[in-house]
Amino acid sequence: MDPPSLVSKESLPDxxxxxxxxxxxxxxxxxxxxxxxLWTRSATAGGVPMGHNSFFAAVxxxxxxxxxxxxxxxxxxxxxxxxxKRRDSGPxxxxxxxxxxSKLISSCSGNELTESEAKRLKAxxxxxxxxxxxxxxxxxxNSGACHKRGNQASQSSVAPKQDYIHVRARRGQATDSxxxxxxxxREKISERMKILQDLVPGCxxxxxxxxxxxxxxxxxxxxQHQVEFLSMKLEALSAPTSHSMEGFPEDAFDTTSRLAFNxxxxxxREYGQGSSEWLHMQVGPGFKRAAGS
Amino acid sequence: MHxxxxxxxxxxxxxxxxxxxGFCYFxxxxxxIQQDVAPQRSPGKKGRRIRRxxxxxxxxxxxxxxxxxxxxxxxxxxxxxxxxxxxxxxVTRKKTRTERQEDExxxxxxxxxxxxxxxxxxxxxxxxxxxxAQVSLMQWVARSISE
Numbered sequence: 001m002d003p004p005s006l007v008s009k010e011s012l013p014d015x016x017x018x019x020x021x022x023x024x025x026x027x028x029x030x031x032x033x034x035x036x037x038l039w040t041r042s043a044t045a046g047g048v049p050m051g052h053n054s055f056f057a058a059v060x061x062x063x064x065x066x067x068x069x070x071x072x073x074x075x076x077x078x079x080x081x082x083x084x085k086r087r088d089s090g091p092x093x094x095x096x097x098x099x100x101x102s103k104l105i106s107s108c109s110g111n112e113l114t115e116s117e118a119k120r121l122k123a124x125x126x127x128x129x130x131x132x133x134x135x136x137x138x139x140x141x142n143s144g145a146c147h148k149r150g151n152q153a154s155q156s157s158v159a160p161k162q163d164y165i166h167v168r169a170r171r172g173q174a175t176d177s178x179x180x181x182x183x184x185x186r187e188k189i190s191e192r193m194k195i196l197q198d199l200v201p202g203c204x205x206x207x208x209x210x211x212x213x214x215x216x217x218x219x220x221x222x223x224q225h226q227v228e229f230l231s232m233k234l235e236a237l238s239a240p241t242s243h244s245m246e247g248f249p250e251d252a253f254d255t256t257s258r259l260a261f262n263x264x265x266x267x268x269r270e271y272g273q274g275s276s277e278w279l280h281m282q283v284g285p286g287f288k289r290a291a292g293s
Numbered sequence: 294m295h296x297x298x299x300x301x302x303x304x305x306x307x308x309x310x311x312x313x314x315g316f317c318y319f320x321x322x323x324x325x326i327q328q329d330v331a332p333q334r335s336p337g338k339k340g341r342r343i344r345r346x347x348x349x350x351x352x353x354x355x356x357x358x359x360x361x362x363x364x365x366x367x368x369x370x371x372x373x374x375x376x377x378x379x380x381x382x383x384v385t386r387k388k389t390r391t392e393r394q395e396d397e398x399x400x401x402x403x404x405x406x407x408x409x410x411x412x413x414x415x416x417x418x419x420x421x422x423x424x425x426a427q428v429s430l431m432q433w434v435a436r437s438i439s440e
Contacts, residue, residue: 192414230431231344
């Protein structure tokens with residue numbers, strides 16, 4: 001199951017186009033608090049990063065602040081605790097990329113640092129949070145996560161910055177994975193609502209989830225009615241009828257086609273409802289609702 | 294909205310590289326239906342066949358993307374008749390407006406009944422695009438026939 005790949009692939013160019021950490025924070029949206037600023041500062045202290053990989057390398061290599069190290073390891077441990085479950089159950093974008101990026105950090109630290117530096121970093125992390133899952137995170141570093149990096153290069157570059165925002169933001173507030181997952185889910189839903197809003201004409205000005213949903217529903221219903229109407233129209237056009245159809249406006253044509261099927265009730269929707277075998281399951285109740293309201 | 298096709302999967306569409314394969318399918322089906330000179334027993338039969346062809350062509354066009362709605366639509370079309378709806382036993386409680394709208398959307402999008410909201414919205418977007426394309430194609434055909 002890979003629905004989030006769609007969204008993340010779409011947002012990929014945006015992220016790559018913004019090498020600067022500060023620019024990414026502007027695009028990152030809600031949830032980025034003081035923690036985000038900390039990352040920005042450390043990044044600029046370590047030289048302006050040109051890409052995500054160099055960004056991570058710079059941060060991990062310089063070890064700009066002790067808290068940064070701590071957070072790196074904390075992410076790993078947290079993700080080994082809760083990431084798997086979330087990824088299995090319809091992975092929210094943020095959670096999945098958190099997992100990836102933690103791997104990326106570990107791989108970078110294994111790759112670009114000297115051995116002693118990497119060990120020091122691990123030791124610092126162990127001292128600081130001392131979770132039970134810490135050996136797992138270490139094992140991830142030791143077992144050559146660099147190989148994973150090659151495979152997941154496309155995935156891990158998806159949203160590396162946004163998850164830092166979330167990871168840092170959750171220090172102060174909700175720490176449990178449920179509220180995190182819920183937040184990610186809500187964000188994903190609103191993102192898709194935005195995409196849908198762009199698809200439905202005249203829906204951009206509508207504000208509010210309920211109204212947007214109304215617009216979408218109405219649009220789908222109108223399109224389905226149109227398919228129905230057009231299939232009737234095509235039938236009538238193909239039929240060897242005596243009267244010519246040329247030049248009729250749609251309303252006039254509608255009446256002629258209605259006259260052609262005079263054993264059916266007048267409006268085309270009713271006609272579809274009465275005669276269709278399967279479509280009325282789709283169209284019928286919606287139309288009733290629309291007519292009732 | 295592009296998805297990669299995994300190589301091992303059966304592809305119902307013979308030529309996925311052509312731009313609008315399902316819509317070619319629609320035109321072929323339309324031609325076949327129109328050449329059919331069987332005496333019309335019921336007046337709306339041909340229209341129903343055209344509509345079936347329209348929805349089938351939509352589903353076929355979306356098949357390379359492996360969307361759930363196209364599979365559901367094809368399944369429904371192959372069944373040929375309205376199947377008894379599966380009754381879901383739910384605890385009756387007052388639904389909010391948004392929940393009612395979600396149910397509405399699930400009814401409208403094929404195969405939407407057993408989806409979570411995230412994938413439902415994704416499918417809705419894809420379905421909308423295909424439906425709009427189909428409508429414009431049918432309008433074009435109607436226009437070109439009547440001219």
